[in-house]
Amino acid sequence: MSIGTDGRIECWEHFLGFSADSYIDTAQPLGCNGVMSYGVGALTFAATVDEPGGVLSITTDTTDDYNVALWIGPFKPSDGGVWMEARFKTDAINDNAVYVGFTETLNATTPVMPAEFATESFVYNGAGGMVGLQFDSDGTTDDWRAVAGDAGTANVDCDSDATRAYNAPVADAYDVVRVEIDPAGNGDVYLADDSGALRKIKSFTTPVTSTDLEYAVVMLENRANAAAVIEVDYFNAGGFIDWTQ
Numbered sequence: 001m002s003i004g005t006d007g008r009i010e011c012w013e014h015f016l017g018f019s020a021d022s023y024i025d026t027a028q029p030l031g032c033n034g035v036m037s038y039g040v041g042a043l044t045f046a047a048t049v050d051e052p053g054g055v056l057s058i059t060t061d062t063t064d065d066y067n068v069a070l071w072i073g074p075f076k077p078s079d080g081g082v083w084m085e086a087r088f089k090t091d092a093i094n095d096n097a098v099y100v101g102f103t104e105t106l107n108a109t110t111p112v113m114p115a116e117f118a119t120e121s122f123v124y125n126g127a128g129g130m131v132g133l134q135f136d137s138d139g140t141t142d143d144w145r146a147v148a149g150d151a152g153t154a155n156v157d158c159d160s161d162a163t164r165a166y167n168a169p170v171a172d173a174y175d176v177v178r179v180e181i182d183p184a185g186n187g188d189v190y191l192a193d194d195s196g197a198l199r200k201i202k203s204f205t206t207p208v209t210s211t212d213l214e215y216a217v218v219m220l221e222n223r224a225n226a227a228a229v230i231e232v233d234y235f236n237a238g239g240f241i242d243w244t245q
Contacts, residue, residue: 003243004241007079007080007240007241007243008238008239008240008241009075009238009239009240009241010236010237010238011033011034011035011072011235011236011237011238012033012234012236013033013034013035013072013234013235013236014053014054014233014234015047015054015055015056015232015233015234016053016054017054034072035070035071035072035235036070036071036072036108037058037068037069037070037071038068038069038108038109038111039058039060039061039066039067039068039069039111040061040065040066040067040068040110040111041060041061041062041063041066041067042061043058043059043060043061043068044058044059045057045058046058046059048231051233053233053234054233054234055231055232055233056231056232057229057230057231058070058220058229058230058231058232059227059228059229060220060221060222060227060228060229061222061227062222062225062226062227063222063225064222064223064224064225065221065222065223066221066222067111067113067219067220067221067222068111068219068220068230069106069111069217069218069219070217070218070219070232070235071106071108071215071216071217071218072084072215072216072235072237073213073214073215073216073237073239074213074214074215075213075214075215075216075237075238075239075240076210076211076212076213076214076239076242077181077182077183077185077208077210077211077212077214077239078183078184078185078210078211079183079239079240079241079242080183080239080240081180081181081182081183081239081240082102082180082181082214082216082237082238082239083178083179083180083181083237083238083239084100084101084102084178084179084216084235084236084237084238085176085177085178085179085234085235085236085237086100086176086177086218086232086234086235086236087174087175087176087232087233087234088100088174088175088177088218088230088231088232088233088235089171089172089173089174089175089230089231090169090171090172090220090228090229090230090231091171091172091228091229091230092171092228093135093137093142093168093169093170093171094137094171095137095222095223095224095226095228096137096220096221096222096223096228097113097116097117097134097135097136097137097138097220097221097223098134098135098136098169098218098219098220098221098230099113099114099115099132099133099134099147099217099218099219100132100133100134100177100179100217100218100219101114101130101131101132101133101134101147101177101179101189101216101217102129102130102131102132102179102181102187102208102214102215102216102217103126103128103129103130103132103214103215103217104126104127104128104129104130104150104208104212104213104214104215105125105126105127105128105130106215106217111219112125112126113125113134113219113221114126114130114132114134114147114217114219115130115132115134115147115149116134116136116138117134117135117136117138117139117145118136118138118139119138119139119140120139120140122145122147122154124147124149124152124153124154125152126152127151127152128150128151128208128212129149129150129151129185129207129208129209129212129214130147130148130149130150130207130208131147131148131179131181131187131189131204131207131208132146132147132148132177132179132189132217133145133146133147133165133177133179133189133191133201134147135168135169136223137223138223141164142168142169143164143165143166143167143168144164144165144167144168144169144175144177144191144201145163145164145165146163146165146189146201146202146204147163148187148189148202148204148207148208149207150207150208150209155204155205155207156204156205163201163202164201165191165199165201167191167193167199174233175191175192176191176192176198177189177190177191177192178190178192178198179216181208181210181214182210183210184206184210185206185207185208185209185210186203186204186205186206186207187203187204187207187208188200188202188203188204189201189202189203189204216235216237218230218232218235
């Protein structure tokens with residue numbers, strides 16, 4: 001075993017090198033820096049040409065509950081902590097759901113939303129740990145909500161009011177979400193305000209096992225028999241090398 005001088009793992013993806021012609025129907029890298037993608041149903045990928053800086057546009061299939069997932073990882077929080085940040089927008093908020101953050105459970109061929117919200121209740125999917133921010137048009141009140149949990153069970157205070165951002169998403173307007181998990185497994189969820197400052201929505205005490213592997217993800221799922229569109233300006237994530245391997 002040898003130890004290097006720089007243990008950081010960082011992925012900075014602005015999709016400047018994305019070409020729709022390169023897309024194939026399997027899980028594959030997008031852009032130049034390690035972002036992977038797959039979804040349920042047929043997907044359409046395109047480069048947004050009327051905005052600067054590189055913007056990836058993804059359109060889902062038209063069948064209800066079909067989705068797309070972008071991911072980076074896996075990372076292990078106990079190696080020094082992990083972080084992710086993404087800037088994105090959707091074409092509508094009345095017929096889709098979005099999850100941005102970390103998830104331990106990730107099916108690379110049929111992705112499933114880590115957390116969903118219907119009426120006034122959360123549903124936690126998968127057996128692994130998660131920390132993130134989500135929106136779901138199936139909820140009674142539209143808003144971003146912080147979520148965290150493990151083994152299909154919510155972390156303390158994960159109810160519909162205690163985790164609200166009180167800053168609902170707006171169709172075709174960018175949001176910036178940042179999620180951090182420290183080496184002990186504590187999680188922080190942030191949403192940028194209109195001034196550009198990151199506002200902490202919720203801190204969670206050890207919602208995940210810090211030695212478990214976590215994927216940074218950006219997911220969109222439609223909530224009607226119509227296509228949904230997400231445009232991702234950037235998707236960045238990082239962690240540290242496990243020097244014990």
